[in-house]
Every structure is written in structure tokens, then in C-alpha cells.
Amino acid sequence: MGMPVSSSPSPLLELRxxxxxxxxxxxxxxxxxxxxxxxxxxxxxxSGCGKSTLFNIVAGLDEPDDGGILRFKGxxxxxxxxxxxxxxxxxxxxxxxxxNVVDNAILANEIEGxxxxxxxxxxxxxxxxxxxxxxxxxxxxxxSGGMRQRVALMRTFLFERELMLLDEPFGALxxxxxxMMQRWLLDVWQRHRRTILFITHDVDEAIFxxxxxxxxxxxxxxxxxxxxxxxxxxxxxxxxTSPEFTAIKREVLDAIEEEAxxxxxxxxxxxP
Amino acid sequence: MNATAAVRGAVGAVLIxxxxxxxxxxxxxxxxxxxxxxxxxxxxxxxxxxxxxAALVTGFEALTGYVIGALAGIGVATLLxxxxxxxxxxxxxxxxxxxxxxxAWSPLVLLWFGMGVASKIVMVxxxxxxxxxxxxxxxxxxxxxxxxxxxxxxxxxxxxIFWRLRLPAALPLIAAGLRVATVxxxxxxxxxxxxxxxxxxxxxxxxxxxxxxFVQVWxxxxxxxxxxxxxxxxxxxxxxxxIFWR
Numbered sequence: 295m296g297m298p299v300s301s302s303p304s305p306l307l308e309l310r311x312x313x314x315x316x317x318x319x320x321x322x323x324x325x326x327x328x329x330x331x332x333x334x335x336x337x338x339x340x341s342g343c344g345k346s347t348l349f350n351i352v353a354g355l356d357e358p359d360d361g362g363i364l365r366f367k368g369x370x371x372x373x374x375x376x377x378x379x380x381x382x383x384x385x386x387x388x389x390x391x392x393x394n395v396v397d398n399a400i401l402a403n404e405i406e407g408x409x410x411x412x413x414x415x416x417x418x419x420x421x422x423x424x425x426x427x428x429x430x431x432x433x434x435x436x437x438s439g440g441m442r443q444r445v446a447l448m449r450t451f452l453f454e455r456e457l458m459l460l461d462e463p464f465g466a467l468x469x470x471x472x473x474m475m476q477r478w479l480l481d482v483w484q485r486h487r488r489t490i491l492f493i494t495h496d497v498d499e500a501i502f503x504x505x506x507x508x509x510x511x512x513x514x515x516x517x518x519x520x521x522x523x524x525x526x527x528x529x530x531x532x533x534x535t536s537p538e539f540t541a542i543k544r545e546v547l548d549a550i551e552e553e554a555x556x557x558x559x560x561x562x563x564x565x566p
Numbered sequence: 567m568n569a570t571a572a573v574r575g576a577v578g579a580v581l582i583x584x585x586x587x588x589x590x591x592x593x594x595x596x597x598x599x600x601x602x603x604x605x606x607x608x609x610x611x612x613x614x615x616x617x618x619x620a621a622l623v624t625g626f627e628a629l630t631g632y633v634i635g636a637l638a639g640i641g642v643a644t645l646l647x648x649x650x651x652x653x654x655x656x657x658x659x660x661x662x663x664x665x666x667x668x669x670a671w672s673p674l675v676l677l678w679f680g681m682g683v684a685s686k687i688v689m690v691x692x693x694x695x696x697x698x699x700x701x702x703x704x705x706x707x708x709x710x711x712x713x714x715x716x717x718x719x720x721x722x723x724x725x726x727i728f729w730r731l732r733l734p735a736a737l738p739l740i741a742a743g744l745r746v747a748t749v750x751x752x753x754x755x756x757x758x759x760x761x762x763x764x765x766x767x768x769x770x771x772x773x774x775x776x777x778x779x780f781v782q783v784w785x786x787x788x789x790x791x792x793x794x795x796x797x798x799x800x801x802x803x804x805x806x807x808x809i810f811w812r
Binding site: 350355379380382386388390401405433 | 710712715717718720731737
């Protein structure tokens with residue numbers, strides 16, 4: 295069961311009127327979103343809608359333009375203060391080829407200054423949960439795409455931060471692996487109780503995973519639709535064909551369609 | 567190198583040597599044109615103590631200069647990566663120095679460091695240093711922007727990113743530079759010896775030419791090439807062992 299969406303008085307992350315311009319390109323324009331502790335929020339939108347810019351800001355890598363509000367744990371802050379405060383997983387796994395599975399998984403902990411021995415012990419205990427038992431001494435080039443992705447996810451989970459940013463983590467996987475990974479992620483999320491902000495292109499994935507789906511407008515990115523997903527948890531694959539699911543999907547698809555047409559007509563459907 | 571390739575290489579070498587021997591003997595070529603392989607080998611055997619002593623001198627110069635140059639090359643590249651402003655100031659100067667063939671510096675280096683081993687070591691260190699410096703700098707720069715961002719998001723600073731990402735990511739290129747530098751180190755040591763020295767393989771080559779002893783020249787060349795091959799092979803083997811993920 296997801297955490298209550300509206301009753302918590304203090305959101306973990308508050309974004310108000312967030313804008314970002316790169317040269318002549320307005321990537322984000324007045325983006326606003328509150329994320330409650332323990333919530334799973336998914337973000338969908340047409341290509342080039344500024345999703346990655348949004349993530350780079352929340353990860354602390356990019357500073358938003360002046361005028362917006364960025365609050366984390368109830369305190370206003372610069373984006374750069376979020377470096378090391380949120381657990382970020384980019385689209386590609388970015389595993390280091392010279393580190394084996396365990397040492398890749400503990401990279402963030404090592405950077406934090408944790409004892410390597412303790413971090414390794416923790417990672418070893420976590421391996422079975424991530425379907426990597428017995429693979430601890432393998433190197434990335436010896437693993438399949440799905441396994442590499444799980445190592446990257448494990449690295450993200452081991453970096454114990456309340457807020458996790460997942461940028462299309464399953465985008466490169468085949469459909470079957472993908473749906474298995476989705477159910478597995480929900481399982482892990484419910485056990486570890488983290489707050490997740492999740493970017494995806496896939497509407498089914500957004501609804502299946504999220505407590506709330508945020509649809510972004512075409513560039514410049516803003517919130518087009520905010521839709522609560524009041525579907526029971528734990529969620530099983532047959533949910534995908536239920537009338538409740540389909541109703542939400544229709545609503546989300548309509549919103550996306552409208553935005554996709556806009557960006558198609560303006561001919562600026564550039565990559566993010 | 568796998569076993570088949572090794573066998574093919576050995577067969578090729580034997581064939582070439584046999585052809586060489588046949589030509590030199592069959593055409594009765596004079597020694598100053600091309601002595602027979604058997605003559606060269608005989609000379610190596612005959613003068614082995616002299617050649618061995620010379621090889622030790624040259625090997626010592628090359629190895630010492632190599633180690634100094636490699637450390638300096640990696641060190642300077644590291645410094646320029648960690649201190650960005652320094653890079654803008656120092657890089658053009660370094661590239662200007664490097665644009666002159668390193669041997670052009672030898673008269674000055676001989677003048678400053680004398681005819682002994684010191685000048686050879688300095689010359690080798692210069693040649694190796696630039697080779698390794700340029701490959702290290704290229705390696706440090708080659709990292710994926712997204713990997714740097716990931717490390718930053720984990721809270722890593724410039725030094726942490728260097729140690730955990732840039733340095734290991736640069737290792738394949740640094741190793742390639744180190745491998746190329748092995749051969750350069752011996753070439754530069756020998757050439758500098760030919761310009762003025764008290765010993766070494768280059769000095770023997772120079773002396774033998776003035777004495778019109780061309781078989782001895784070839785004997786010294788053979789020893790030099792054996793030394794060079796051994797060095798190259800050793801560093802290449804280390805490289806394959808260390809950089810297992812390629």
C-alpha cells in the first residue's frame with residue numbers, strides 16, 4: 295500500500311515554478327511538484343520535454359534558473375546542496391568495467407567514506423534480493439543487460455537516501471525482463487520504504503508502478519496532468535487489463551497525445 | 567598472442583634469416599653491405615663479455631630514464647587535470663617543447679649533463695615522459711561525462727572522481743603509451759650514446775663504424791633489438807594482466 299498522498303503535512307521534496315533555460319532552449323518552465331515521503335511518483339512525457347533536466351536539477355547536477363523554489367526536507371536549498379543527498383540512477387547503468395559486481399554496488403558508499411569491508415558485507419547480503427547471488431566476483435562485461443541494470447539498482451539502493459531518482463531504468467530491456475523487473479522493483483521498494491521519483495516513456499509502466507503519474511507538457515516542460523493511481527498494492531500483472539487501469543491509461547494517453555502532437559507540429563521533437 | 571600466431575611468427579623469422587644467410591653467402595656480399603647471420607652470431611658469441619657490459623649500460627640508462635619519465639609524465643598529466651587553470655598555462659609550452667624531435671635536445675643535454683650515463687637518462691626521461699604524458703592526458707579526458715555526473719551525485723569531489731574514475735579509465739591508454747615508450751627509451755639511449763658516451767651499445771656501434779668493423783655493428787644492433795623486444799614484451803604482458811576488462 296502506498297503512503298497516503300495528501301495527508302502528510304510536509305513533503306520530502308517541493309518544487310515550485312522551476313525553470314531552466316539552456317541558451318535559446320527553454321527546457322523547463324514553471325514546473326511544480328510535491329513528493330511525499332514514501333511515495334512512488336512516475337513522470338511521463340514526450341521526448342525532449344525536459345524530464346532529464348528536471349532530474350539533473352533534483353540530483354544537484356544543474357542549478358535551476360532564479361525565481362523557482364526548491365525545497366528538500368522542508369528546507370529551501372540550492373540544487374548543488376543536493377549532491378550526495380539523493381540517490382540517482384541514470385538511464386545507462388554506467389558500471390565501472392574494472393570493478394566486479396560487489397565493488398560496483400558499493401561505489402557510492404565508498405565515496406561517502408564508509409568502510410569498504412562493511413559495505414561489501416552489506417552488499418553481499420543484498421545480492422540474493424537483487425537476483426545476483428553467486429555473481430559477486432563477476433565483471434560487468436560478463437553480465438547480461440538485465441543483470442547490469444540490477445547491479446546499478448543495487449548501487450542506488452545501497453546509497454541509503456530517502457529520495458531515489460530513477461531515470462528510465464528499464465528502458466533498454468526487453469519486454470519480458472522489463473515486466474519482471476517492474477514487479478521486482480515494487481517488491482523491493484515496499485520492503486525498503488524509500489521515496490521514488492521515476493522517469494519513463496512507457497505509460498503502462500508509469501501507472502503500474504506509481505502512486506501518482508505526472509504527465510509533462512512538450513518543451514518547455516511543465517505539469518500537464520497529475521493523476522493519482524488508486525490501485526491496490528501489491529500489484530499483479532493482471533492489473534494491466536483491469537477496467538480501473540484502462541480508465542487511468544486512457545486519461546494519461548489523451549494528455550500525452552495532445553502534447554506529442556504539439557511537439558510534432560512545432561517540429562522540435564528533439565532528444566532530451 | 568595465441569600459440570598458432572607464435573608458431574607462424576617463429577616460422578616467418580626463421581625463413582627470413584635463412585633467406586638472409588643464403589643471399590649473403592651466395593652473392594658473397596662484403597661485410598660492410600650485409601654480413602651473413604652466422605657471422606653476426608659468431609661475433610656476438612666472440613665479443614659477448616663486451617656486448618654484455620655495453621647492454622648493461624644501455625639497459626640501465628633506458629630503464630632508469632623510463633621509470634623517471636613515466637612517473638613524471640603521469641604526474642604532470644595528473645597535476646594538469648586536478649588544477650585546471652594550470653593546464654591552460656602549461657599545456658602550450660609543453661606541446662611546443664614536444665614539437666621538436668627529442669634528439670634535437672641531445673647536444674644541449676650532453677653539454678649540461680656530461681658524456682656519462684646522466685645525459686642518456688635525461689634524454690630517455692624526456693622522450694618517455696612526453697609519450698606517457700600525452701597518452702595519460704588523453705586518457706584522463708576520455709571519461710564519460712555521465713559517469714562524472716553520477717560520481718558527483720554521490721557526493722564525490724574532484725579528487726575522488728580522479729581516483730575512482732579518471733585514473734582507472736585512463737589506464738588502457740596510459741599502458742599503451744608505456745608500451746610504445748619501451749622501444750623509444752632504447753632508441754633514444756642508443757642514439758645519444760652515438761653522439762658521445764664512455765660505453766653502451768650506441769657507443770660500440772659508433773666505435774665499430776670508425777674501425778670499419780661492420781660485423782660488430784650488426785652484433786650490437788642484434789643485442790639492442792633483443793633488449794628492446796624483451797622490454798616491449800615484458801611491459802605488454804604486464805598490460806594484458808593489469809587491464810583485464812578490455
